[in-house]
Amino acid sequence: MAAATLTTLEALEESGFVKDDDRAALEAVAARYAVAVSPDMAALIDPDDLDDPIARQFIPQSAELVILPDERADPIGDHAHSPVEGIVHRYPDRVLLKAVHVCPVYCRFCFRREMVGPKGDGTLSGAALDAAFAYIAAHPEIWEVILTGGDPFVLSPRRLADLMRRLAAIDHVRIVRFHTRVPVVEPARIDTALVAALKESGKTVYVALHANHPRELTPEARAAIGRLANGGVTLVSQSVLLKGVNDDPQVLAALMRGFVEARVTPYYLHHPDLAPGTSHFRLTIEEGQALVASLRGHLSGLCQPTYVLDLPGGHGKAVVAASSVQDDGEGGYRIMDFRGQVHAYPPRGD
Ligand SMILES: *Cc1c(COP(=O)(O)O)cnc(C)c1O
Numbered sequence: 001m002a003a004a005t006l007t008t009l010e011a012l013e014e015s016g017f018v019k020d021d022d023r024a025a026l027e028a029v030a031a032r033y034a035v036a037v038s039p040d041m042a043a044l045i046d047p048d049d050l051d052d053p054i055a056r057q058f059i060p061q062s063a064e065l066v067i068l069p070d071e072r073a074d075p076i077g078d079h080a081h082s083p084v085e086g087i088v089h090r091y092p093d094r095v096l097l098k099a100v101h102v103c104p105v106y107c108r109f110c111f112r113r114e115m116v117g118p119k120g121d122g123t124l125s126g127a128a129l130d131a132a133f134a135y136i137a138a139h140p141e142i143w144e145v146i147l148t149g150g151d152p153f154v155l156s157p158r159r160l161a162d163l164m165r166r167l168a169a170i171d172h173v174r175i176v177r178f179h180t181r182v183p184v185v186e187p188a189r190i191d192t193a194l195v196a197a198l199k200e201s202g203k204t205v206y207v208a209l210h211a212n213h214p215r216e217l218t219p220e221a222r223a224a225i226g227r228l229a230n231g232g233v234t235l236v237s238q239s240v241l242l243k244g245v246n247d248d249p250q251v252l253a254a255l256m257r258g259f260v261e262a263r264v265t266p267y268y269l270h271h272p273d274l275a276p277g278t279s280h281f282r283l284t285i286e287e288g289q290a291l292v293a294s295l296r297g298h299l300s301g302l303c304q305p306t307y308v309l310d311l312p313g314g315h316g317k318a319v320v321a322a323s324s325v326q327d328d329g330e331g332g333y334r335i336m337d338f339r340g341q342v343h344a345y346p347p348r349g350d
């Protein structure tokens with residue numbers, strides 16, 4: 001395994017990962033958007049496979065320079081709902097706390113790609129963090145604090161424990177949730193000290209784990225997930241539906257089963273956001289609905305994520321799965337089963 005994270009085009013080329021031969025375009029991409037491939041992810045890439053689904057998530061492509069009119073720097077409208085730096089308060093009972101804006105890897109489809117990275121929004125200053133905690137403390141309706149970023153698990157156990165102690169002091173906060181890719185992309189970081197830090201608040205701790213392809217759930221990743229689960233953390237999944245990565249019924253099924261086998265309950269499958277230069281990853285909502293429908297019934301109910309889309313402008317998440325229910329116009333319904341057959345409900349005359 002490579003010893004260090006690959007963060008430059010040269011390092012990616014030396015590893016044989018760069019297939020796109022438009023060097024000038026790649027340089028422009030790398031100058032604009034952060035690049036990082038962790039050793040664990042580099043070890044998963046097959047350099048002989050031009051379409052490797054792991055490479056596709058992390059290796060820059062010239063297609064990232066194609067920016068469509070509908071794409072925007074703040075695709076889900078975080079800024080519209082940020083009362084103080086580092087806080088996004090879109091829904092009544094929960095806030096995002098973005099303490100850090102770096103990640104162990106940089107995903108080419110990232111919805112916050114204009115905000116994360118070494119040249120991004122940086123880590124919250126001590127004063128900004130104080131203001132963020134003061135905001136949470138002053139709003140008793142905040143039941144849940146969601147640490148995201150960036151990836152909050154890049155913080156040292158000491159800093160995580162400090163954040164958790166400050167949350168412990170706010171009685172109305174009952175749930176602390178972390179959105180992270182670390183257990184998959186840098187599993188060794190999930191050590192005893194980190195798990196112990198998560199317990200500092202005495203609150204109920206959830207981890208929403210971001211992974212998109214079943215190969216990401218390596219034995220090391222499963223062990224890291226096991227350490228969190230054994231440490232009292234409840235895990236749910238988060239995946240982005242991505243063309244060329246997981247837009248295939250078999251791949252999606254293997255990913256959801258892999259989560260459940262590893263003790264992670266499928267939670268959200270996100271339609272890709274309108275982030276700049278990501279159109280090569282987007283499929284249509286109809287294609288997404290068909291993929292999600294392919295899971296229903298054929299796979300255990302434990303393996304069913306909710307298909308959602310974040311509405312641009314900050315209007316929040318909306319469920320976009322196809323409805324199986326239609327009004328029959330006569331006071332009843334027509335409902336489709338998982339094989340595609342339509343039934344009257346309540347049944348008529350049979
Ligand atoms: C996605 C999101 C959440 C979390 O939403 P859930 O449906 O609870 O997972 C919270 N706040 C903001 C601003 C979000 O974008």
Ligand code: SF4
Pocket residue numbers: 102103104105106107109110111112113116149150151181210
């Ligand atoms: S880990 Fe999350 S925040 Fe970081 S680059 Fe990937 S998608 Fe974006």
